[in-house]
Amino acid sequence: MPPVADLLLFAAAIAAAGVVSGLLAGIFGIGGGAILVPVFYQVFGYLDVPEAVRMHLSVGTSIAIIVPTSLRSFTAHRKRGAVDMDLLKGWIVALPLGAILAAVIAAYISSEGLRLIFVAIAILFALRMLFDQPHWRLGTELPQNPWRWIAGVVIGTLSGLMGIGGGVLNNTYMTLYGRPIHQAVATSSGVGVLISIPGIFGYIWAGWRAPGLPPFSTGFINWVAVALIIPIALVVTPYGVRIAHALSKRHLEIAFGLFLLFVGARFLYSIYG
Template identity: 60%
Template sequence: MPPISEILQLVVLLAVAGCVAGFLAGLFGIGGGAVLVPVFYQAFALAGVDEGVRMKLCVGTSLAIIIPTSLRSFQSHYKRGTVDMKLLKQWIIAVPFGAIVSAMVIAYAPGNVLRAAFAVITLLIGLKMLYPKASKWRLGEDLPKNPALFGCGWLIGLLSGLIGIGGGTLNNTFMTLYNRSMLQAVATSAGVGVLISIPSFIGNVIGGWGHPGLPVLSTGYVNWIAVALIIPITLLIAPLGARAAHAVSDRVLTAGFGIFLLTISARFFISFF
């Protein structure tokens, strides 16, 4: 068992991560997974969790926490009338389907594959967000029709579930490419997070059930110690992020999102060395 000082350090680290994740959930419409996954990776390493299951545990635990965080963020944005409910209704099957497939992949894929996917996806999107003319990029003046729209929802659910995020990272990019404002994308992404996190959580519990390398108080790839520490903090902080999102311009929101993603990507690339 780690010394008391290390346990206290871990608790403080998780508490700070919870504050940051909750604020970002409201600010960017993300579930906070892009913050929690790298923090959990270091925390579980300190706790001696086997590297073969560490990343899977990070992803599963992050997605469990995203459930209440996304619900809280979605509620805050919905009250302000900025959520695209029509899109969410069209994705009610596509996004959860992708999330379920991601849980099946996690059950069998090596942890290094998940780490690489996390680093590459966040790098590409971060660069796109920071490119000066990226805000003017358009694939169309309105969202695509089915079956293309269904396929995009499925892909967002799949990729987000694989790297333990609530879908905001990908959905924000998708919606802005189709002429939607960053604010509306952020608000709608909170709802997408709900569609991803619930089926992903169930899938990761089943996929990791009974694995011998998991730490104490884990059910499948979900660690309940981390969940119990983070959820109350994120629920309190998420509305502050949503309030901040409505107080800044689209450009500031986009640039901040890009810097955040590049920082997280760099941290994961460094972990390979």
């Protein structure tokens, strides 16, 4: 068991991550999972959680935290009239279905496999944001069904495997079809709600009675980490929303891209470093 002083230090690190995740939820319309998953991975490693379940526990715990932060962010963005409610209504089945599929995959995939998925998606969309050009568009209107519905399932699945609220994928999806980045960010907060709620139950099922889980865990969700971060994230999320609406479109894209590159590099180091 690590010394008490070290545990307090890591608790402080998790609390700081709660501040960052709350801000990110408001700024980018994401649940903060892209920063929380790497932090959890390190903390659980120090607490001697086996490698076989460490990444899964990090992703599942992040999914649980996304519920309140996404709800808070969604409420704030909706008050500003920035959310595309028609798109969310069309995905009310597709996104949860994708989240459940992610939990089924997570029950069988390795820790390294989960990290590589995280890296691939993070770096791909970082490059898309950093080097975005006006002519990089797939169209001027979002596709109709069944393609739009399929996109919702894919977004839900990949986001569930990364432990994120879907902002990374939905932001890219909407902007590729000409939607403003601010509307994409706002709508992504609602996407996070539809992914994270079924995701909680999926990761509980996927990790049920898995060996090596730390105390106060239900499946692949650790409730101590959830309890530490949620109150902090809820307080700071509205400040992130204010920042998002104060930034220019290009500044928001550059900040988002740099953030994703940092996350991808961190996980590559954890695999090959």
